[in-house]
Amino acid sequence: MSPSRERLVVIGGDAAGMSAASQARRMRGPDELEIVAFERGHFSSYSACGIPYWVGGDVAEREELIARSPEEHRARDIDLRMRTEVTELDIEGGRVRARELDTGAEAWTSYDKLVIATGARPVRPRIPGIDAPGVHGVQTLDDGQALLDTLSATRGRRAVVVGAGYIGVEMAEALINRGYEVTVVNRGAEPMSTLDPDMGRLVHEAMTGLGITMVDDAEVTKILTGADGRVRAVATTSAEYPADVVVLGIGVRPETSLARAAGLPLGDRGGLLTDLAMRVRGHENIWSGGDCVEVLDLVSGRERHIALGTHANKHGQVIGTNAGGGYATFPGVVGTAVSKVCDLEIARTGLREKDARRAGLQFVTATISSTSRARYYPGAADMTVKMIAERRTGKLLGVQIVGREGAAKRVDVAAVALTAGMTVDRMTALDLGYAPPFSPVWDPVLVAARKAVTAVRAAG
Template sequence: MGAKQRMVVIGGDAAGMSAASRARRMRAPDELEITAFERGRFTSYSACGIPYWVGGEVDERDQLIARTPEEHRRRGIDLRMRTEVTEIDLDRQCVRTRDLDDEDGAQERWHGFDHLVIATGARPLRPPLPGIDAPGVHGVQSLDDGQELLDRLEERRVRHAVVVGAGYIGVEMAEAFCHRGIHVTVLERAEQPMNTLDPDMGALVHEAMNGNGIETVTGAEVTEVLTGTDGAVRGVATAKGEYPADVVVLGLGVRPETGLARDAGLPLGESGGLLTDLAMRVRGQENVWAGGDCVEVLDLVSGRERYIPLGTHANKHGQVIGRNVGGGFATFPGVVGTAVSRVCDLEIARTGLLEAQAREVGLQYVAVTIRSTSRAGYYPRAAPMHVKMLAERRTGRLLGVQIVGREGAGKRVDIAAVALTAGMTVEQITALDLGYAPPFSPVWDPVLVAARKAAGAVAEDAREADGG
């Protein structure tokens, strides 16, 4: 690499610090100087673990921290905490920073780079409703958010919680309140919870949540956060009525944190996420990289860029960037849209396209749903599971799978995730040699049962189309 290079990383969580760590393992400090700026107080933590910490399943905040600032520094990364990057100057190849603990707020510095990694993450959606900033309204995006929520749960006698939004974070937070013995109401604007599933599969989740004592109200758009005489939250108003709440959690999803990148003129997609090439280089740039929750990813099934913020992608992005900056070569080929979640004893998973997503990109499909069990039917604790499968008309190519079930159901989505990546047809899936023994699966794994039904539907559809 010739003269000593300077790598500057903006953001100290999964993508940024993975990139820094991987590059450091490839290049010694006399070849590559690595400086990372983090606005907050923590590095490399599992935001996905926050609901389980709030729910009491994870005891300590520090368990969620994979690597502390001190550990990063010991590994030769110059990490500046509580330091915000306020500007990227691409012409001069430098970034301007501000020390957040400097009381004057005037202490600004410029830092030059040979490689810049943008890993600024995401910010939670916070609609501009009356009362939204009242004490008792919480996000759960960062460890600080989690700590504030836990502090409130300990300070006050919280009997009623309202979770706004029934996506992954929403249902996981609902479970967390359940765990703590707090009555919880989930308010969802859409007609079903989990809009990452088709409505018919979301309805199964809805039913199970209510069965588990999680009051789930759909078609309920929040119009106001109600406050008491002390100014703190006392409830939430929707067109469907008011719901009492000692605490409110916002689970409305996140948007990419790309203000800096936009101001620097870097290319953003429809969602506002940065656009990169396969090596995670920002499009049109030679030495600016981006990864994690601030980028769009290529959806291999639809061929579209999508915004799918997820820790598992962020870690992969970091590895790829670190390897490329370190002088190696790696790519992030894309995603297939896999996600898995749990609410109480319900496991919810999806991969590939929903019906609406398939239509959006002009695909025609057949859709089937089957009900099977996670283990052989005669085996104890065989639990029902539903599998929905979408296959392209005529070609029979797998387009997507959704699973709602109980123990052992969720991770079966991986079978479909690999099959999607490989471009398999549902007919090919019927022949897969999957693990079978009565404690693990019926002799036909539920995914195979769905594939058989989908293959039949593809054939039937083709017959009708040709006959017509």
């Protein structure tokens, strides 16, 4: 390495890591900045969010989920080393130790600047049988391929999904689409713990209506196996549910074992803590982004772990700009997320009731039923909107939406309002688009805002 040329080392070859590497390369050419990236899997720069739709058959080919191949990155003067896992960080020495997974060869690589984009790992409860053949977590493209291989080799058509969060409901849909009998075993009282229970109940009813067996308030205690060692059932404290395949949809945790071992600062959820420039706190030349970090919630003012590709790509752009000598910041999030199970759309942004209580806020709620279009227009579909507003000021705190076609993306209006710090009273005057094929004359979000204004005034 030339004395005048810096080296940027990136750990992780997906959204945040390779966005950072690509942006840094745009900022500085190979004569000024050498970029070395390590990825332990077989694939780079892919859409993990698209895996359930690939598994379910909506996306025909795996390659459709890959935004940029290793060869394409290398053609842009990024030394991307696949199937290579970083096993140790030497922060004082400014180097990382990496092992080639296919050969076992190990070597140290020095860096001037470091990006940690190690992502998240699926939660795997410590119960008997959890590692049995036929039990799958779904976080990476390798995980998705392993699940598809199992589905292709399995004769039985019974699937159990453990967990009913975003991953769980999306995988339930994928398995329904593949013709499986699906049982969802959920620890909570209702599916989708990212919603308040009254909105989660709507999801439960819709999933049951789709032929999915919902088992709520159930703790999985054991994965039962047959004589061949493969999974045959999922056991709870009170019942057993036959299974030819099990998918873990319990959620993910930040993959920060390397950072923890190196003594880097972690938050309450185990994610790396960064400043607004995505620089790891207390370390001038180390950045981190994607599913391994905690970010500022602009509504509650607290740090949160949110694993979403949208955030990861934005983090990467900010990191690459700063590592390349420019300046950029990531101010935080309001917690917007959308999902679906078959034709049911689910959306939320901002705080739930329990989040608001935890933040010490007093609030009112308003829940309304409306339709996606004018009721008389063909195809109008029902939706329910719940809005949470601060009791004293009327400031918007959160919105949840459950409905059919046209429901989920309406949450974007609320996300903008949250980011702007709007009150529900101010929201009622928003000049939203109207025509009978697209909306009632009062959009459902505005109807909810009007009802929230009434609740705020009634609360004094």
